[in-house]
Amino acid sequence: MMEVTEDFFRLPAETKKQFAQEPGQLDGYGHLFVVSEKQKLDWSDVLYLNTQPPERRNMKFWPDSPANLRVTLDKYTAAVKNVAECLLAIMAKNLAIQPEAIAEKCIDGIQTVRMNYYPPCAQADKVIGLSPHSDAGLLTLVLQVNEVQGLQIMRDGKWVPVSPIQGALIVNLGDTFEVCSAFANLCFSGHHQIDWLCIADRYKSVEHRVVVDPQKERLSIAVFHNPSMDAMTMIGPLKEIATCEKDQVYKTVDHASFRRLYFSAKLEGKNFLEGMKLKISSSSS
Ligand code: OGA
Ligand code: NI
Numbered sequence: 001m002m003e004v005t006e007d008f009f010r011l012p013a014e015t016k017k018q019f020a021q022e023p024g025q026l027d028g029y030g031h032l033f034v035v036s037e038k039q040k041l042d043w044s045d046v047l048y049l050n051t052q053p054p055e056r057r058n059m060k061f062w063p064d065s066p067a068n069l070r071v072t073l074d075k076y077t078a079a080v081k082n083v084a085e086c087l088l089a090i091m092a093k094n095l096a097i098q099p100e101a102i103a104e105k106c107i108d109g110i111q112t113v114r115m116n117y118y119p120p121c122a123q124a125d126k127v128i129g130l131s132p133h134s135d136a137g138l139l140t141l142v143l144q145v146n147e148v149q150g151l152q153i154m155r156d157g158k159w160v161p162v163s164p165i166q167g168a169l170i171v172n173l174g175d176t177f178e179v180c181s182a183f184a185n186l187c188f189s190g191h192h193q194i195d196w197l198c199i200a201d202r203y204k205s206v207e208h209r210v211v212v213d214p215q216k217e218r219l220s221i222a223v224f225h226n227p228s229m230d231a232m233t234m235i236g237p238l239k240e241i242a243t244c245e246k247d248q249v250y251k252t253v254d255h256a257s258f259r260r261l262y263f264s265a266k267l268e269g270k271n272f273l274e275g276m277k278l279k280i281s282s283s284s285s
Pocket of ligand 1: 116130135142151208210220221222
């Protein structure tokens with residue numbers, strides 16, 4: 001998978017353009033999160049493809065060059081899906097809920113892949129490889145193709161570099177999991193008075209970005225795992241966790257709307273998730 005990714009980005013621009021994204025669509029070769037013509041683009045090229053369920057595959061955008069890309073991508077993403085499903089089951093256990101609560105949303109779940117190519121930039125501090133964001137889905141598994149450092153995560157208000165480990169998968173928690181695992185928490189400020197309700201997210205999606213190296217290119221493969229797009233699949237705090245009405249700290253919307261809202265917002269940290277929060281009224285009884 002690492003090899004075919006490198007081989008694809010090495011192809012002449014003319015060849016890669018045969019798989020270029022089309023207006024209003026995410027699949028294909030190009031850039032993601034383009035919402036306006038005036039916007040400054042991230043310093044990267046991407047190849048974004050739907051991989052699961054099979055009927056979402058748009059083969060027009062699956063490069064037939066390098067020759068083994070399609071079959072390799074098919075095998076790799078099937079294997080990664082197994083890893084993601086195992087991790088989700090363990091996380092459900094950690095939340096003390098039945099694995100089915102999450103697994104049933106993932107029957108015919110959407111899996112997409114983004115192969116990223118970050119060219120070097122002599123003025124690396126003037127550009128950004130990938131703008132700060134959190135991923136939309138449940139879990140993202142990222143494989144670094146080469147050992148150039150670039151990924152950073154936000155922790156305690158600071159950007160912390162993630163060191164590449166050869167052959168290791170980086171697991172990023174996405175917004176959907178944060179929403180599903182959220183519930184309200186009562187905060188007391190003395191005198192047994194409830195001052196406000198705050199959101200207790202058992203799992204928080206990780207804000208991350210990619211910076212560019214002045215000399216070396218960087219390549220990575222991110223595989224995103226999401227619930228199904230079935231009209232009945234709702235995204236909101238799980239009833240197994242959020243047991244009463246005050247626990248509904250995030251809006252509940254169908255998955256198609258959730259994704260539409262996510263992809264129409266400019267990439268800007270966790271701003272999308274902020275917009276999904278319900279207003280929590282303070283109480284003092
Ligand atoms: C992404 C992403 C990280 C990386 O594609 O959403 O965060 O290391 N990629 O390229
Ligand atoms: Ni990401």
